[in-house]
Amino acid sequence: MTAELVRGQNHTLPQTRLEIRISAGSPVVAGATLADESGTVRGPEWVAHPGAHRLPGLEVSRQAAAGHRLAVDLEALPGAVHRVTVLLALPVGTGGPARFGATAAPFAAVTGLDGTEIATFTLTGLDAETAVNALELYRRQGAWKVRAVGQGYATGLAGMLTDQGLPGAAELAATIQEAVARSLARSVAPAPPRTPEADRVRQTSGPQAPPPASSGPTAPSATGTGPGTGSGPGTGPAATDPALPTAAAPTSGTPTPGAAAPTGPINYAHPRRRPSAPPAPPPAPEPAQPGQAPQPVAGDATGWSMDERLYNQIWGMFEDLARAVAAYRSAVDFAESRMGQELDRALSDPRNRIGGAGDRAREEARAKRDELTARAREALDRDLGQLAAEAAVVEPALPAAYAGWDNPVWHAHRIPMELPMALRLGDLHLPERADLRIPLLVRLPLERGIWVDSGRTASEAAALMDGDRLRRLAMETAVLHAARLLSVYPPGEFSVHVIDPAGAAAGPLAPLVDAGVLAGPPAAGAQGVASVLAHLTRRVDLVQMAVRAGAADSLPPDLDTGEQLLVVNDFPHGFDDRAVTQLRYLADEGPAVGVHLLMVADREHASAYGPVLDPLWRSLLRITPVADNHLADPWVGHAWTYEPPVVPPGSRVLEQVLAAVTTARRAAGR
Numbered sequence: 001m002t003a004e005l006v007r008g009q010n011h012t013l014p015q016t017r018l019e020i021r022i023s024a025g026s027p028v029v030a031g032a033t034l035a036d037e038s039g040t041v042r043g044p045e046w047v048a049h050p051g052a053h054r055l056p057g058l059e060v061s062r063q064a065a066a067g068h069r070l071a072v073d074l075e076a077l078p079g080a081v082h083r084v085t086v087l088l089a090l091p092v093g094t095g096g097p098a099r100f101g102a103t104a105a106p107f108a109a110v111t112g113l114d115g116t117e118i119a120t121f122t123l124t125g126l127d128a129e130t131a132v133n134a135l136e137l138y139r140r141q142g143a144w145k146v147r148a149v150g151q152g153y154a155t156g157l158a159g160m161l162t163d164q165g166l167p168g169a170a171e172l173a174a175t176i177q178e179a180v181a182r183s184l185a186r187s188v189a190p191a192p193p194r195t196p197e198a199d200r201v202r203q204t205s206g207p208q209a210p211p212p213a214s215s216g217p218t219a220p221s222a223t224g225t226g227p228g229t230g231s232g233p234g235t236g237p238a239a240t241d242p243a244l245p246t247a248a249a250p251t252s253g254t255p256t257p258g259a260a261a262p263t264g265p266i267n268y269a270h271p272r273r274r275p276s277a278p279p280a281p282p283p284a285p286e287p288a289q290p291g292q293a294p295q296p297v298a299g300d301a302t303g304w305s306m307d308e309r310l311y312n313q314i315w316g317m318f319e320d321l322a323r324a325v326a327a328y329r330s331a332v333d334f335a336e337s338r339m340g341q342e343l344d345r346a347l348s349d350p351r352n353r354i355g356g357a358g359d360r361a362r363e364e365a366r367a368k369r370d371e372l373t374a375r376a377r378e379a380l381d382r383d384l385g386q387l388a389a390e391a392a393v394v395e396p397a398l399p400a401a402y403a404g405w406d407n408p409v410w411h412a413h414r415i416p417m418e419l420p421m422a423l424r425l426g427d428l429h430l431p432e433r434a435d436l437r438i439p440l441l442v443r444l445p446l447e448r449g450i451w452v453d454s455g456r457t458a459s460e461a462a463a464l465m466d467g468d469r470l471r472r473l474a475m476e477t478a479v480l481h482a483a484r485l486l487s488v489y490p491p492g493e494f495s496v497h498v499i500d501p502a503g504a505a506a507g508p509l510a511p512l513v514d515a516g517v518l519a520g521p522p523a524a525g526a527q528g529v530a531s532v533l534a535h536l537t538r539r540v541d542l543v544q545m546a547v548r549a550g551a552a553d554s555l556p557p558d559l560d561t562g563e564q565l566l567v568v569n570d571f572p573h574g575f576d577d578r579a580v581t582q583l584r585y586l587a588d589e590g591p592a593v594g595v596h597l598l599m600v601a602d603r604e605h606a607s608a609y610g611p612v613l614d615p616l617w618r619s620l621l622r623i624t625p626v627a628d629n630h631l632a633d634p635w636v637g638h639a640w641t642y643e644p645p646v647v648p649p650g651s652r653v654l655e656q657v658l659a660a661v662t663t664a665r666r667a668a669g670r
Contacts, residue, residue: 002117005148006334008636009327009379010320011119013137013144016074018118019111020086020135023067025104026096028088029157029180030068031060033164035083037302037312040165044172046081047161051179058084064091064180072137074144082302083138085149085164088123089131089157091180100152101127108134110146121148130156140316141300141390147323296390298397307399311421311441314394314402317387318428318438319635324383325432326636331376339369384433391436398424401488402439405480405647410657415664417490419444425481425623427643428631437643440631442621444488445563449587449597451620452478455604459628471570473625474600475508477644478567480654481598484645485565486517487657491668493562497532498522501574505600515658517665519564529574533582536566536595540586543593563594571601572609580609587619 003011022030031049033041041047048060057076061068070086077084088106090097097103100123109120123134129152136147153159157176161169301312346361395403400413401420404427423444427437454474456462462470482496498509500522512518523532542559546552555561572580587597599620606613622630629641647654 003119005119005121005146006327006330007121007125007148007150008323008330010145010147010323010383013074013110013118013146015112015118016144017113018072018074018137019113019115020070020072021068021109021111022070022086022088022106022134023109024088024106025066027064027066027091028068028106029064029091029176030070031087031089031176032058032070032072033085033087033161033166034058034077034081035085035164036080037082037316039083041161042080043167047166047172049172049176049179051176057081074137074139083136085133086135086137087131087157087160088134089160089176092177093181098130099127099154100129100132106132106134110135110137119146119148121150123150125150126152128154130154131160133160140320141294141296143294148327296386296393298394306397307402307421310394310398310402313390314439314441317390317394318633320383321387321430321436321438322633322635322638324380324387325430325638328376328380328432331379332373335369335372335376338372339365342368380432384436388433388436391438398439401444401484402441404439405645405651405653410653413487413657413660415491415660416488419490419493420488423484423488424645425450425621426645428640429643430638430640434641440642445591445594446596447591449591449599449620450478450481451617451622452481452598452600453603453622453624454600455602457604458624459626459630461626461628462624465626470625471504471600471602472508475505475569477623477625478569478598478600479508479512480645480647482512482565482567483517483654483658483661486661489563491661491664494565495519495560495562496565496567497536498567498569499529499532499574500524500569501526501529502570505569511654511658515655515662517658517661524574526574526576526579529579532566533579533586536564536586536590537582539564540589540593540595544589547593561594563596564590565596565598568597568599568601570605571599572606572613580613584613584616587616 003009005011022028029050031047033048034046034055035041044052046055048055048058050060050062050064053060053062056078057073059071061070072084074084086108090100100106105126106123107120108123110118112118121135123132126132132152133149136149138145138147153163155162157173158170161173166172299306299309299313301309301316303309303312342365343362346365347358351357395407398407398409399420400407400409401422402424403409404424421444422441423446425440425442428440429435429437452474453462454471456465456467456470465473486494486496496512496517497519498505498512500506500509501524503522503524505522509522513522523529539559542555543561546555566586568583571583575583583597586595590596597620603617623642623644624630625644627641627643629639631640631642632638633640
């Protein structure tokens with residue numbers, strides 16, 4: 001049975017040798033990009049287009065045409081490839097339409113080699129766009145799926161390739177259009193109108209998928225540890241900036257644009273790692289019964305360590321949940337819109353307004369709406385059930401840095417000797433299934449500061465809460481984050497400073513003070529504020545100068561070069577203009593040299609400074625001490641509900657973790 005997809009919906013592919021058929025109302029350029037697990041296209045050699053139409057496991061047309069066949073052999077793709085994106089673009093300077101909105105909606109079909117349709121997608125809603133991502137074939141838990149994307153770009157091929165992280169996107173886009181313009185790729189006239197009968201005839205001919213290629217790595221590719229580009233318009237939740245990992249570009253065997261596919265192996269080793277052996281492949285999921293999804297396995301993503309695999313797997317779950325809910329919401333909106341259109345057509349005839357004709361039309365329209373909605377909900381429940389099963393396997397396997405405070409891993413936690421990849425700041429969920437929660441992970445070292453919003457206007461729940469209680473919750477949340485950071489850094493490589501001008505946070509700060517893990521007593525009063533800010537500003541200045549001069553050995557011996565965290569309570573109380581300027585300087589320049597901010601503040605209390613503090617607020621990751629739906633994902637822009645971390649009632653896990661920090665420091669002589 002053919003799956004008729006709507007934008008955002010996915011469907012499991014039953015086979016790996018496929019054809020993708022494109023039908024358009026006028027000649028278009030068809031191509032495809034290969035991307036790693038983070039969605040990044042590593043270079044021009046990962047793009048198949050009319051000027052370089054063949055890659056291992058992938059072949060596209062060499063001409064601009066109204067009908068295309070793309071051959072795909074998923075098993076022959078390089079091991080580093082986790083996503084194939086089919087792209088369409090309007091040729092430039094051929095006299096054809098200048099935008100997709102001026103031609104018939106393109107149609108895409110994924111078929112088997114025998115022509116049997118597996119999934120179809122009509123790219124509706126395009127207007128000023130001149131390039132569009134039509135479909136994605138992506139690997140998930142050892143299986144391949146197809147997703148209907150339909151993301152258009154008014155900026156054309158250059159904008160689309162740039163969005164996928166391709167270096168030199170504008171140059172490659174110009175190369176593709178030049179190939180079309182000089183008739184390297186001939187423009188073919190539109191095909192006859194598409195009909196099911198004609199499709200069945202066309203399916204019996206055409207290019208077959210290429211045989212499996214021998215090129216490509218023999219082991220899973222390494223994924224990097226630096227910030228990535230993500231797979232959508234942003235790099236993480238819109239207000240979060242937890243960057244996805246990227247993989248290193250090939251360092252050998254790299255073909256040039258337009259050249260033949262490489263015949264030798266490509267080295268995908270990460271340049272910043274020197275392993276003695278390639279990473280072990282992720283555990284394979286247990287074979288699934290026919291018609292059933294494979295059993296989830298913790299750490300089934302690629303990576304050099306289990307932590308890296310789990311990190312990548314969590315981000316895959318995050319994306320899958322976002323897109324599954326987007327498909328459901330899109331289907332429900334379509335059902336409602338279709339019902340309205342059918343009612344308008346039926347009731348526009350005056351004869352249907354008398355008697356039972358109008359009532360029957362309403363009942364039929366509502367019945368169709370309910371059927372479509374029920375089918376969409378069934379598909380969503382299936383996807384949510386699979387993700388819930390995966391979450392149930394992944395959560396118990398998480399290391400302490402990724403785990404919730406209720407995870408037993410904390411009771412056996414030992415301070416590590418190496419910094420983990422990421423840190424958990426809380427959980428995210430959507431209203432379609434609130435019990436399915438995805439850990440919110442941010443990369444380490446922190447790339448931006450954190451702001452715990454203690455204002456009553458932060459959310460509806462905050463507005464109903466007593467102001468003193470809300471401020472205490474905000475500070476308790478900040479203490480939990482500071483404790484977690486202390487517990488995942490090697491001994492002596494992370495210090496915490498606290499500014500509490502009025503001494504209002506003595507209660508929440510007690511666990512840190514009692515454990516003796518702070519760099520000094522919490523600073524109070526204007527003098528204390530000035531002293532701490534001057535100390536950290538000096539550190540930023542000295543480290544910056546040493547880095548720029550290449551003279552790290554010249555730093556003063558008393559300078560602590562470890563990571564520093566400044567916790568600020570009740571900002572801007574106790575801050576004068578100079579202190580505010582220093583704080584903004586630390587927010588802007590500190591993260592690059594290891595100084596980070598964790599602020600507990602109500603933005604309204606700082607309104608006296610006017611817009612001068614707006615850049616400060618925008619530079620920080622805003623989280624809340626109570627649940628609030630203020631974060632957005634980079635794929636479809638859902639409003640995700642953020643749940644702050646909490647310690648189970650009656651648990652002494654926080655005291656145990658801080659005691660372990662103290663013990664590790666003493667053992668290391670710090």
